[in-house]
Amino acid sequence: MADDAQPVASSPSAPEPAGFPQSVAEVREALGRVGYLADEPAALVAYLAQRLGKPILVEGPAGVGKTELAKALSRATGRQLIRLQCYEGLDEAKALYEWNYRKQLLRIQAESADPSTPPGGSAGPDRQTGGDPRSPDPWADIFSEEFLLTRPLLQAIAATEPAVLLIDEIDKTDQEFEAMLLEVLSEFQISIPELGVITARTHPIVVLTSNNSRELTEALKRRCLYLWLDYPEVEREMEIVRLHSPEIDEQLARRLVEVVHMIRQLDLKKPPSIAESIDWARALLLLGADDLDRSVFERTMSIIVKHRSDLDVVAERVGLKLGEPSLGAEAAG
Amino acid sequence: MSRRPAGLAPRLLAFCEELRGEGVAVGSSEILDAFAALEAVPWKQEEDFREALAATIAKSQEDRRVFELLFDRFFFRASEAEALERGVGEGQRHEGGDRLDLDRLRESVRQAIADGRDGEMRDLARLAIAAFGRRGEGSGVIGVDVQRIRRALGLQSQAGSPEEPALDRDQINRFERHLRRELERALIERTEKLPPSRPLAELDRALPTSPAQDLAAVHRAVAQLKRRLATVGHEQRGRRRGAIVDVRRTMRASLDTGGVPLRLKHRPKHPRRPEIYVLCDVSTSVTSASVFFLSVLHALHDSFRKLRSFVFIERISEVTDIFERERDFRAISERIGREGGVADVSGYTDYGRVWLEFLEQIVDDLGPRSTVIVLGDARTNGREPHPEVFARVAERAGRTFWLNPEPRLYWNYGDSVMAAYEPHCTAAFECWTTRHLEEFVNVVAGGTPSGEA
Numbered sequence: 001m002a003d004d005a006q007p008v009a010s011s012p013s014a015p016e017p018a019g020f021p022q023s024v025a026e027v028r029e030a031l032g033r034v035g036y037l038a039d040e041p042a043a044l045v046a047y048l049a050q051r052l053g054k055p056i057l058v059e060g061p062a063g064v065g066k067t068e069l070a071k072a073l074s075r076a077t078g079r080q081l082i083r084l085q086c087y088e089g090l091d092e093a094k095a096l097y098e099w100n101y102r103k104q105l106l107r108i109q110a111e112s113a114d115p116s117t118p119p120g121g122s123a124g125p126d127r128q129t130g131g132d133p134r135s136p137d138p139w140a141d142i143f144s145e146e147f148l149l150t151r152p153l154l155q156a157i158a159a160t161e162p163a164v165l166l167i168d169e170i171d172k173t174d175q176e177f178e179a180m181l182l183e184v185l186s187e188f189q190i191s192i193p194e195l196g197v198i199t200a201r202t203h204p205i206v207v208l209t210s211n212n213s214r215e216l217t218e219a220l221k222r223r224c225l226y227l228w229l230d231y232p233e234v235e236r237e238m239e240i241v242r243l244h245s246p247e248i249d250e251q252l253a254r255r256l257v258e259v260v261h262m263i264r265q266l267d268l269k270k271p272p273s274i275a276e277s278i279d280w281a282r283a284l285l286l287l288g289a290d291d292l293d294r295s296v297f298e299r300t301m302s303i304i305v306k307h308r309s310d311l312d313v314v315a316e317r318v319g320l321k322l323g324e325p326s327l328g329a330e331a332a333g
Numbered sequence: 334m335s336r337r338p339a340g341l342a343p344r345l346l347a348f349c350e351e352l353r354g355e356g357v358a359v360g361s362s363e364i365l366d367a368f369a370a371l372e373a374v375p376w377k378q379e380e381d382f383r384e385a386l387a388a389t390i391a392k393s394q395e396d397r398r399v400f401e402l403l404f405d406r407f408f409f410r411a412s413e414a415e416a417l418e419r420g421v422g423e424g425q426r427h428e429g430g431d432r433l434d435l436d437r438l439r440e441s442v443r444q445a446i447a448d449g450r451d452g453e454m455r456d457l458a459r460l461a462i463a464a465f466g467r468r469g470e471g472s473g474v475i476g477v478d479v480q481r482i483r484r485a486l487g488l489q490s491q492a493g494s495p496e497e498p499a500l501d502r503d504q505i506n507r508f509e510r511h512l513r514r515e516l517e518r519a520l521i522e523r524t525e526k527l528p529p530s531r532p533l534a535e536l537d538r539a540l541p542t543s544p545a546q547d548l549a550a551v552h553r554a555v556a557q558l559k560r561r562l563a564t565v566g567h568e569q570r571g572r573r574r575g576a577i578v579d580v581r582r583t584m585r586a587s588l589d590t591g592g593v594p595l596r597l598k599h600r601p602k603h604p605r606r607p608e609i610y611v612l613c614d615v616s617t618s619v620t621s622a623s624v625f626f627l628s629v630l631h632a633l634h635d636s637f638r639k640l641r642s643f644v645f646i647e648r649i650s651e652v653t654d655i656f657e658r659e660r661d662f663r664a665i666s667e668r669i670g671r672e673g674g675v676a677d678v679s680g681y682t683d684y685g686r687v688w689l690e691f692l693e694q695i696v697d698d699l700g701p702r703s704t705v706i707v708l709g710d711a712r713t714n715g716r717e718p719h720p721e722v723f724a725r726v727a728e729r730a731g732r733t734f735w736l737n738p739e740p741r742l743y744w745n746y747g748d749s750v751m752a753a754y755e756p757h758c759t760a761a762f763e764c765w766t767t768r769h770l771e772e773f774v775n776v777v778a779g780g781t782p783s784g785e786a
Contacts, residue, residue, distance in 0.1 A: 023375075024374065024381060040380055040381075040384065041384045041387075041388070044374065044381060044384045044385060044388070045384070045388045047373070047374070048370050048373055048374065048385060048388060048389075051370075051373035052366065052369050052370060052373060054366065057392070059393075059394070099585060099588075101581070101584050101585045101588060102584075104588050105584065105588070105592050108588070108591060108592050109592065112591070142588065212394075218358060221392040221393070222360060222362055222363065222392075223362075224392070225366075225370075225388040225389060226387075226388055226389075226391060226392040226393070226397075227388060228394055228397060267658070268658075269657075269658055
C-alpha cells in the first residue's frame, strides 16, 4: 500500500500499477480495444503521461475526441473517471472541497445541547487555540475529514484506487483558477488551511482539454505534456466510423468520410466532428441508404451541419458535386 | 533499455538553445522533462523520439510548427557534421546512374509516392539524383535542381494523362523534401563543410507578413494584451462588499463563533460584462494604423464575448461574424478586405454617413451597459461630419471612447474634426502603440464606470 502511494515518476523502474500498458504500442492497442483509435502521438503522450506522472494538455478543434481520449483511458485502464467540467466563474468550493457547514452546525448544536460538555458560545475561539487536544473538543473536530465535502479535484487526489482525472475545457476558467490548479497538477496535493496538506494516495492520470479559446498561462503549460489533436486523415476516420458502426459498407463509409472531409475544408461556423461522422453513418444505415447521392445527402446533412448559414453553404458546394456520380451511374445502368 | 550515448545531452541542449533563438519558450523544466521522456520511450524510431521531444518542449501549435522546422534541420545538420568530422563519406554515390532505365525509375517513384513509403522514397530520391543529376552536374542551386528532377520525373498533382493519375500534393512534397536533403548531403560531401546555419525566415514560419508593418511584432504585443484583457476586470471580483448577503458563506463563517453569525458575508460583486461596439476605420488615410487596429479588434474578440465589430470607409459593415468564425489573423484581414462590403466609390471616409448608418442599424441595441469604441482619425475629407448624430449615438451608449491613431498635436489640423466629436466621448485617446492601448484597456475593463454604479 505504501509503495503504491508513491508517485510513479519518482520510481520509474518500479513495476507499474497493474492495468497500465507497458509500451506505446500496448497503449495504442488498449485504447483500440475500448473503441478509441489513437494515432501515434496521442498514444505516445498517453504513455508518457503515465510513465512521467505528468498531466496531459490536449488542444485542438472541437469534436476531434479530446474528451473521449480521457474517457477511453479510463476504460482501457479500468480506472474511475473523475470529471471536472470547467466554466466561467468556477471556484474552489466547486472544484476542490467545501466544508459541510450544515453538518458542522448540527454537530455544534448537538455538543452544546449535551450537558456533559461545557457550552460553546463566545469561549469557542479561545478553546480552539489553547484547548487540550486530548479532551473531546467540538472546535477541533468539526474541521476534520468527516465534515469535508470532496469536489472532483480532491476526490481524484484522495482516491484509494488510481483514477483518471478529466479537467474539461480549462480555457473557460479564469487565470486565478489555473493558478490554483498548479499545486494539484505538479505536487498532486491540496492544502486545506484547517486540515493541512492532503497528498495523493494514488497517482491519477490527468487530462486537461482546451478549445484554445484563450491562451493558457506558461506556468500551467510548463507542467503538462502537450498534445495537439487534429481531425484524422481519411483512412483513420474510416476505421473509426467502421469501428462504431461495423455494419456499414466499406464503399459507403469511404464516401461518407470523404464528404465529411470535403465539408471540413469549407469555411463553416462549426465543422462536423468525428462523433457526427459516426452519427451520420448510423443514420444512413437506419435509412438503408447504400449510396450517398444528392437526395440522401440533402435529407441527412442536418446531422453533420448545424448552422443555418452553414447548411446553405454545404448544400451549394457539396450537394452539387454529389449529384454527378449518381447521375452517371443511372446513365450507365 | 538502451543507454544514452554521451553525445546526446549536449546536442539536445543545443537544439533547445536553437528553439529559444526562434522564440519558443523552453525552460529548464521542459528540458528535464524531455530527458525524462526520452528515458521512457525506446527512441529507435524517429517518430517516437520526435513526438516525445515535442510533447515536452513545444507547448502550443505555433511552437510545434517551429519545432518541426528546426527538428529536421538540426538533426540533419548534426549527423552531417558528425560524418564530416569522422571522415565518413559514401564515396562514389552516383555510381551506376547511367545504367538505369529511366522509365522504370519514373514508374517506381510514382508508385512509392502513391504508397507513401518513406524509406523507399529516400532511396529512389538518391537514384533519381544519380540518374538526372549527372547531366550538367547540377546547377549548384539546390532548389533549381529539385525542380528540374521533379519535372524530369513528371510528378504532378493534377492528372496529366489517363496513364498518369494525379498524385497527392503532400506526398510529392515529401518526395521533394527527400530530394532536397539528399542533394544537400551530396553538396556537403563535395565541399566538406556545412553551410552556415541561418535563423528561420519569417516566411518559413508562415506568420502573416505585410510590407507596411512588422505584423509579427504587433502580434506578439497583442498576445500579451490578450492575456491582460482576459484577466483584467476580474481583479474587481474579490470579496468586496456587495449589496447581497451570501447566506452560505455567512453560516460557514459563523462556525468560528459557535454558530452565531457575527460576521456578515456578502456575495462578491460580479464584474460588469461590457457590451462593446467597435467601429474601425479602414480607409487609406489610416492604412498604417488599420493593421494595428484589426489586431486590436482580434484581441478584443478573444476576450469579450459580447462584442460587435464594424469596419467602415464610406459606409459601415458589420464584421462580427468574420471574427467569430476565423481565428487566424491573416485569414481575417483577407476576408475583411474581400467581403467587408465597405466597397465604396471614392475610397474616402465619410464619418457623417457612417454615424447615420450606425444609428439606423444599431441604435435600438444600444443601452447604458454598452460601450462604443471608435478607431479612426476623424478626417472627413471635407464632408459633413454630423456631430449631432454622433452625439445621439454617444447619448444612447453608456460610454463612448475614441482611439485616434494620430498624435494629439495633429488633431483638428487639416480636415480632422476631432473637436466636433471629442466633447461627446467619455474620453478620447491617442493610440498607435500597444502602450497606448494598454492605458485604454485599463480604463475600459478596469471598471471605473463614470456615472453609474
